[in-house]
Amino acid sequence: MVERAEDEEKWLAAGIAGLQQNAFYMHRALDSNNLRDALKYSAQMLSELRTSRLSPHKYYELYMRAFDELRKLEMFFKEEARRGCSIIDLYELVQHAGNILPRLYLLCTVGSVYIKSKEAPAKDVLKDLVEMCRGIQHPVRGLFLRSYLSQVSRDKLPDIGSEYEGDADTVVDAVEFLLQNFTEMNKLWVRMQHQGPAREKEKREKERSELRDLVGKNLHVLGQLEGVDLDMYKETVLPRVLEQVVNCKDEIAQFYLMDCIIQVFPDEYHLQTLETLLGACPQLQPSVDIKTVLSQLMERLSNYAASSAEVLPEFLQVEAFSKLSNAIWKVIEAQVDMPIFGAVTLYSSLLTFTLHVHPDRLDYVDQVLGACVTKLSSAGKLEDSKSTKQIVALLSAPLEKYNDIVTVLKLSNYPRVMEYLDNRTNKVMAIVIIQSIMKNKTCIATAEKVEALFELIKGLIKDLDGDLHDELDDEDFKEEQNSVARLIQMLYSDDPDEMLQIICAVRKHFLTGGPQRLPYTIPPLVFSSLKLIRKLQGQDENVVGEEASASPKKIFQLLNQTIEALSVVPASELALRLYLQCAEAANDCDLEPVAYEFFTQAYILYEEEIADSKAQVTALHLIVGTLQRMHVFGVENRDTLTHKATGYSAKLLKKPDQCRAVYACSHLFWVDDQDSIRDGERVLLCLKRALRIANAAQQMANVTRGSSGSATLFVEILNKYLYFFEKGNPQITIAAIQSLIELITTEIQSDTMSQDPAADAFFASTLRYIQFQKQKGGALAEKYESIKV
Amino acid sequence: MVLVLALGDLHIPHRAPDLPPKFKSMLVPGKIQHIICTGNLCIKEVHDYLKSLCPDMHVTRGEYDEDSRYLETKTLTIGQFKLGICHGHQVIPWGDLDSLAMLQRQLDVDILVTGHTHQFKAYKHEGGVVINPGSATGAYSSITYDVNPSFVLMDIDGLRVVVYVYELIDGEVKVDKIDFKKTATTNSAH
Numbered sequence: 001m002v003e004r005a006e007d008e009e010k011w012l013a014a015g016i017a018g019l020q021q022n023a024f025y026m027h028r029a030l031d032s033n034n035l036r037d038a039l040k041y042s043a044q045m046l047s048e049l050r051t052s053r054l055s056p057h058k059y060y061e062l063y064m065r066a067f068d069e070l071r072k073l074e075m076f077f078k079e080e081a082r083r084g085c086s087i088i089d090l091y092e093l094v095q096h097a098g099n100i101l102p103r104l105y106l107l108c109t110v111g112s113v114y115i116k117s118k119e120a121p122a123k124d125v126l127k128d129l130v131e132m133c134r135g136i137q138h139p140v141r142g143l144f145l146r147s148y149l150s151q152v153s154r155d156k157l158p159d160i161g162s163e164y165e166g167d168a169d170t171v172v173d174a175v176e177f178l179l180q181n182f183t184e185m186n187k188l189w190v191r192m193q194h195q196g197p198a199r200e201k202e203k204r205e206k207e208r209s210e211l212r213d214l215v216g217k218n219l220h221v222l223g224q225l226e227g228v229d230l231d232m233y234k235e236t237v238l239p240r241v242l243e244q245v246v247n248c249k250d251e252i253a254q255f256y257l258m259d260c261i262i263q264v265f266p267d268e269y270h271l272q273t274l275e276t277l278l279g280a281c282p283q284l285q286p287s288v289d290i291k292t293v294l295s296q297l298m299e300r301l302s303n304y305a306a307s308s309a310e311v312l313p314e315f316l317q318v319e320a321f322s323k324l325s326n327a328i329w330k331v332i333e334a335q336v337d338m339p340i341f342g343a344v345t346l347y348s349s350l351l352t353f354t355l356h357v358h359p360d361r362l363d364y365v366d367q368v369l370g371a372c373v374t375k376l377s378s379a380g381k382l383e384d385s386k387s388t389k390q391i392v393a394l395l396s397a398p399l400e401k402y403n404d405i406v407t408v409l410k411l412s413n414y415p416r417v418m419e420y421l422d423n424r425t426n427k428v429m430a431i432v433i434i435q436s437i438m439k440n441k442t443c444i445a446t447a448e449k450v451e452a453l454f455e456l457i458k459g460l461i462k463d464l465d466g467d468l469h470d471e472l473d474d475e476d477f478k479e480e481q482n483s484v485a486r487l488i489q490m491l492y493s494d495d496p497d498e499m500l501q502i503i504c505a506v507r508k509h510f511l512t513g514g515p516q517r518l519p520y521t522i523p524p525l526v527f528s529s530l531k532l533i534r535k536l537q538g539q540d541e542n543v544v545g546e547e548a549s550a551s552p553k554k555i556f557q558l559l560n561q562t563i564e565a566l567s568v569v570p571a572s573e574l575a576l577r578l579y580l581q582c583a584e585a586a587n588d589c590d591l592e593p594v595a596y597e598f599f600t601q602a603y604i605l606y607e608e609e610i611a612d613s614k615a616q617v618t619a620l621h622l623i624v625g626t627l628q629r630m631h632v633f634g635v636e637n638r639d640t641l642t643h644k645a646t647g648y649s650a651k652l653l654k655k656p657d658q659c660r661a662v663y664a665c666s667h668l669f670w671v672d673d674q675d676s677i678r679d680g681e682r683v684l685l686c687l688k689r690a691l692r693i694a695n696a697a698q699q700m701a702n703v704t705r706g707s708s709g710s711a712t713l714f715v716e717i718l719n720k721y722l723y724f725f726e727k728g729n730p731q732i733t734i735a736a737i738q739s740l741i742e743l744i745t746t747e748i749q750s751d752t753m754s755q756d757p758a759a760d761a762f763f764a765s766t767l768r769y770i771q772f773q774k775q776k777g778g779a780l781a782e783k784y785e786s787i788k789v
Numbered sequence: 790m791v792l793v794l795a796l797g798d799l800h801i802p803h804r805a806p807d808l809p810p811k812f813k814s815m816l817v818p819g820k821i822q823h824i825i826c827t828g829n830l831c832i833k834e835v836h837d838y839l840k841s842l843c844p845d846m847h848v849t850r851g852e853y854d855e856d857s858r859y860l861e862t863k864t865l866t867i868g869q870f871k872l873g874i875c876h877g878h879q880v881i882p883w884g885d886l887d888s889l890a891m892l893q894r895q896l897d898v899d900i901l902v903t904g905h906t907h908q909f910k911a912y913k914h915e916g917g918v919v920i921n922p923g924s925a926t927g928a929y930s931s932i933t934y935d936v937n938p939s940f941v942l943m944d945i946d947g948l949r950v951v952v953y954v955y956e957l958i959d960g961e962v963k964v965d966k967i968d969f970k971k972t973a974t975t976n977s978a979h
Binding site: 438478479482483485486487489490523524527530531534577581584585588618621622624625626628629664667671672712715716719720723726758761762765766768769772 | 801802803804805806807832834852853878879881882883887888890891894895897915916929931932934
């Protein structure tokens with residue numbers, strides 16, 4: 001029973017005061033060599049330790065002061081012994097102290113000197129003292145007393161190589177002494193749990209916690225004895241300690257001491273006594289947090305394995321893995337009420353252990369995952385976030401260890417574990433997997449592996465059962481899908497047939513993704529395919545392959561169907577771009593019908609789906625730009641497509657857009673590196689048409705705004721005239737150029753024209769350009785000679 | 790000395806997962822004063838990454854860019870030089886230097902930075918310089934085969950600009966440089 005905090009302070013102060021006062025008198029007696037009085041006052045001083053009023057924390061303060069005083073007393077005793085006083089007599093004398101606690105403290109103090117004098121074997125004195133301490137059964141007082149005994153005897157144990165070792169005195173005796181002290185201390189410690197009323201249980205447990213190191217110290221000392229080698233540990237120390245741990249049936253003691261054993265003794269010993277140590281686990285109280293204990297053990301062993309490669313065979317020799325996994329299995333079986341979180345934590349620790357100790361044994365890793373699956377199957381899909389976090393940690397461990405998803409894909413139980421995650425966590429894990437691949441630049445090179453991978457990340461690829469569509473934030477969804485898009489770049493095989501298999505597998509999965517995912521996933525798939533086509537281009541087309549072998553034609557068919565899927569989104573602008581990319585690729589493969597088909601699809605989209613003016617302008621840029629580069633078309637096809645393109649150009653909404661699109665079309669009739677496409681007349685027609693449109697634009701501006709608008713369009717057209725003039729288009733005459741120059745000059749200077757410095761600057765630099773060309777000399781200069789600026 | 794990074798056509802994530810690691814380790818924030826991007830990043834993540842290298846960033850629209858607010862063309866002045874940016878799919882024929890020169894005259898700039906072809910080019914003519922930094926990720930292009938990742942760093946100092954082109958060839962970064970001097974006379978007098 002302990003007083004309230006204030007009262008405690010008072011009692012402590014009183015205790016200290018009393019102690020100090022008696023210490024003072026004791027010292028006076030020592031100084032005057034008055035043994036009798038010294039003993040009298042020291043006993044009085046030690047009486048303060050008889051109090052029941054202090055909590056362990058405060059008692060400790062009192063104890064420490066007494067301890068310091070007793071050190072001085074011990075020195076005095078040593079002096080006495082040196083001077084010839086009989087230690088045995090002293091030993092006898094101190095037992096006359098009235099109260100048992102002071103008596104025992106004094107006895108231990110003399111005992112220390114006794115042992116040091118070597119007048120009696122250490123073992124005898126130690127045995128006597130450890131037995132006598134039984135006289136104090138009060139937990140706090142007893143623990144401190146025995147702690148004192150432990151402290152003073154520490155350097156006097158008959159260890160191997162110590163001066164106290166003798167024929168009769170061996171380390172066995174030291175061990176026996178320590179074990180006995182430990183056992184008695186543990187009993188006292190456990191007894192505290194049951195003292196006092198039930199309502200103060202929490203307080204008691206806190207106090208017990210404060211005292212635990214006193215008990216654990218004995219194990220530390222044991223651990224440091226030279227003579228406690230593996231055999232001694234195995235035969236004597238561990239069994240005795242475990243016996244006490246199990247028999248005390250106290251949750252707090254069991255947890256602390258198991259941990260102590262693991263921390264204090266060398267990992268090598270643990271390996272060799274694994275069965276014994278693990279065998280104790282199921283015998284512990286069910287409320288003991290055994291998973292933490294086992295996790296600690298496995299962590300230590302993992303670190304031990306990591307410390308040097310030489311110790312690894314030892315692990316194999318003692319079959320550490322099977323012992324540990326059996327122990328865990330037993331614990332989980334025994335503790336039916338263990339929450340999923342606990343079981344997963346255990347398996348997580350075991351997995352970490354396995355990855356450290358047996359990284360090459362994928363079967364072990366798979367085994368651990370399998371055991372986890374078994375446990376999870378009894379629980380169904382997980383709901384609580386602690387467990388799911390732990391599972392993500394469990395699944396991430398092999399990823400981090402191997403840095404190679406291909407290795408992880410070999411673990412058959414890996415996807416099974418993922419089955420038990422809720423949808424959201426499944427996606428989280430999928431992202432972790434993708435990030436691991438991207439970070440390590442792992443290349444996944446077969447369709448089979450791709451299938452396995454996509455099974456793992458299926459939460460990202462398509463909607464899983466029970467998915468709520470509005471669950472996911474827009475930004476998050478985008479990030480997710482962009483991750484998937486990036487992933488595609490890592491799926492690659494050098495072998496074209498295998499690569500085609502990969503593409504088909506990916507395509508199959510993507511098409512189940514639904515309209516929201518397609519705009520993200522289809523483009524990378526298309527470009528992967530185009531890359532493959534380009535690769536095949538280089539190969540000999542005449543190689544007669546079996547049906548299965550990859551060919552550009554086959555891939556183009558796939559592409560056509562794939563891009564078509566975008567219509568459900570709908571994503572017309574994107575689809576148009578992709579069709580045109582394919583058309584260019586078909587052009588490079590000399591597949592005219594295929595290229596024409598792609599153009600047709602693109603044109604249909606333009607006509608039917610692209611209504612926005614700005615989008616139309618860009619779409620036309622792409623159409624005309626692509627068409628301009630096509631060399632695979634025969635005259636008829638080319639004409640059809642060109643005619644359509646120019647038609648679209650003339651129908652754009654805004655006049656300036658029309659004008660620019662039309663003069664861009666002029667390039668469709670003149671391709672530098674193809675002699676067959678040099679139709680000077682059609683070029684000129686385009687340019688003239690552009691001029692007419694520019695004029696119309698001027699007039700419109702006049703009517704609507706009162707001023708003529710800018711001359712920019714005219715300058716642009718002039719530049720185009722010069723372009724084709726230089727290329728040698730006979731239809732472009734100097735006269736035409738000259739009149740255009742004059743037109744612009746007049747317009748710029750006229751009052752009705754709105755001031756446009758940009759147009760002026762443009763015109764000026766165009767004229768400068770003409771000058772430069774004149775000065776170049778040769779044929780070019782000749783051409784330009786007649787143009788007057 | 791003003792450093793201007795010019796790059797474009799990254800096509801992340803459609804055609805490339807990321808910038809090459811060797812480039813990434815070279816591009817450190819705080820060393821560059823301006824970034825010019827020809828377009829086709831394509832996603833916000835790339836925009837944010839580039840912005841972290843240098844807050845003064847100028848981007849023009851490529852046909853695959855996610856952000857529709859980028860402009861078709863942009864002009865800016867750095868030191869004594871007027872620069873113009875345009876992705877280039879708008880200039881037909883694609884990659885045609887004469888047509889690009891026309892755009893340059895129209896924008897009235899000394900240096901025109903343009904992309905789309907994924908092929909590095911630095912073309913000097915009497916009106917100025919046309920620079921194509923290529924594709925920073927080496928992305929697939931229908932126009933150019935065997936694209937090597939590349940970008941350009943311009944060092945503008947008074948009337949002189951040194952154009953450094955960094956190209957990743959067979960896993961090694963190779964650097965080349967080209968000098969341009971601008972004549973002191975101003976081009977347009979009003």
